[in-house]
Amino acid sequence: MLELRLGVTDLASMWFAYSPLQETVFSIRALVLPGVYAPRLPWHDDVAEHLNPEDVELLYAMMPPRRWLPDFLTPRPQAPGPRFADQLGTVRATPGALGWHDILAAYGPARLPPVLSDGGADPDALVGRIATVLDRYWRRCVRPWWPRLRAVLDADIVYRSRSLAVGGARALFADLHERVSWADGVLTVRQSSRPQHSAVEVAGRGLALVPSAFARGAMTVVDPAGPPVVSYPARGRSTLWEVAQPATEAALARLIGAPRARLLGLLEHPASTTELAYRLGVTAAAVSQQLSVLHAAGLVTRARSGRSVLYARTTLGDRLADPVVPGHVAP
Structure with a gap:
C-alpha cells in the first residue's frame, strides 16, 4: 500500500495525460496473458497475425514472471498527449547501464530468458534493440488501433476533468479505481506489488494521472525527481472490443x-x-x-x-x- 501525501500545490499542479508508449508496452502483457485479459481477445487475435515472429522473444521478455516492468520502458509523459516517436526517443536515450539495472530489478530472483542473458555484456546495444522492436510492434500492431484507443482515453480525461471541476479531489478519486481512495489530503493506492505500507511526501511536485485501455488496475510510479504517476483503467475501455x-x-x-x-x-x-x-x-x-x-x-x-x-x-x-x-x- 502506498500513500501519496498531497498538499494544495500538488492538487493545483495535478494533470492528466495519456501515453502511447505505455499503452504499447501494457498491450504486450495482454498478448502474453490472453486468459487474464479475456475481454481483449478480439484485439489479441487481430494483432497476433501482424507480429513479426523475430520480435516475439524479445517483446515477451519485457514481461517478467512477477509482472513488473523495467521502468525505462514507460517514461513519464512530458505532455498531455505525447507522440510515440518522442517517447521512444527517450527509451533509446536511456543509458545502457540504467536499462540493464531496470531489467534485473524487474526480474528479481527469476532467471533471465536466453534473449536477455548476455545483455550485460553490451547493455547499450540491448537497449537499442529493445527500442527497435518496440517501434516495429507499435507500427504493425498498435498504431492501427490508436485512433480508437486515443478516443477512449480522451473521453476518460474529459469525464475526470468534469468530476474534478464539479466536486474537487473527493469526486475525482471516488470512482477512479477500487484500489484508490482519498481522505484528508492522502491518496492511497493498494497494490499487490507493494504489500508493505509506505508513504511519500509529494512536496509540491504535483501528480500525473494516466488512463489506460490495457491496465488491469491502478499502478504507481514514484520518482524523487518528478511528480508521481498513477495509471488506472480508463472508463469505457471495454467498448474498444x-x-x-x-x-x-x-x-x-x-x-x-x-x-x-x-x-x-x-x-x-x-x-x-x-x-x-x-x-x-x-x-x-x-x-x-x-x-x-x-x-x-x-x-x-x-x-x-x-x-x-x-x-x-x-x-x-x-x-x-x-x-x-x-x-x-x-x-
Missing part, C-alpha cells in the same frame, strides 16, 4: 430515426466520431452528419480534447436514451 450495435428502444428509433437512436445509445460515455464510426460500421462522415442533427436538437454536447472532438449525451439525451420505468414520469 465491441463491434455489435447495441439494442435500441423501438419507440426511440421511430421518434428520431434508427441511426440517431443508435448513436444516442452509444454516447453513454463520451466518444469521438472515429470511435463511433468504427463501432457502427459506417463512415466518419455519416456519423458526423447525424451528430450535427443531435447537437442542434440539444441531445448531445461536444467538446474538444486535444485533436479530437468528443460527443456526449445531454440530460435531455439521457432521458430519451434510458428506458423509463412503467408508471414513472420523468422529472
Whole structure:
C-alpha cells in the first residue's frame, strides 16, 4: 500500500495525460496473458497475425514472471498527449547501464530468458534493440488501433476533468479505481506489488494521472525527481472490443430515426466520431452528419480534447436514451 501525501500545490499542479508508449508496452502483457485479459481477445487475435515472429522473444521478455516492468520502458509523459516517436526517443536515450539495472530489478530472483542473458555484456546495444522492436510492434500492431484507443482515453480525461471541476479531489478519486481512495489530503493506492505500507511526501511536485485501455488496475510510479504517476483503467475501455450495435428502444428509433437512436445509445460515455464510426460500421462522415442533427436538437454536447472532438449525451439525451420505468414520469 502506498500513500501519496498531497498538499494544495500538488492538487493545483495535478494533470492528466495519456501515453502511447505505455499503452504499447501494457498491450504486450495482454498478448502474453490472453486468459487474464479475456475481454481483449478480439484485439489479441487481430494483432497476433501482424507480429513479426523475430520480435516475439524479445517483446515477451519485457514481461517478467512477477509482472513488473523495467521502468525505462514507460517514461513519464512530458505532455498531455505525447507522440510515440518522442517517447521512444527517450527509451533509446536511456543509458545502457540504467536499462540493464531496470531489467534485473524487474526480474528479481527469476532467471533471465536466453534473449536477455548476455545483455550485460553490451547493455547499450540491448537497449537499442529493445527500442527497435518496440517501434516495429507499435507500427504493425498498435498504431492501427490508436485512433480508437486515443478516443477512449480522451473521453476518460474529459469525464475526470468534469468530476474534478464539479466536486474537487473527493469526486475525482471516488470512482477512479477500487484500489484508490482519498481522505484528508492522502491518496492511497493498494497494490499487490507493494504489500508493505509506505508513504511519500509529494512536496509540491504535483501528480500525473494516466488512463489506460490495457491496465488491469491502478499502478504507481514514484520518482524523487518528478511528480508521481498513477495509471488506472480508463472508463469505457471495454467498448474498444465491441463491434455489435447495441439494442435500441423501438419507440426511440421511430421518434428520431434508427441511426440517431443508435448513436444516442452509444454516447453513454463520451466518444469521438472515429470511435463511433468504427463501432457502427459506417463512415466518419455519416456519423458526423447525424451528430450535427443531435447537437442542434440539444441531445448531445461536444467538446474538444486535444485533436479530437468528443460527443456526449445531454440530460435531455439521457432521458430519451434510458428506458423509463412503467408508471414513472420523468422529472
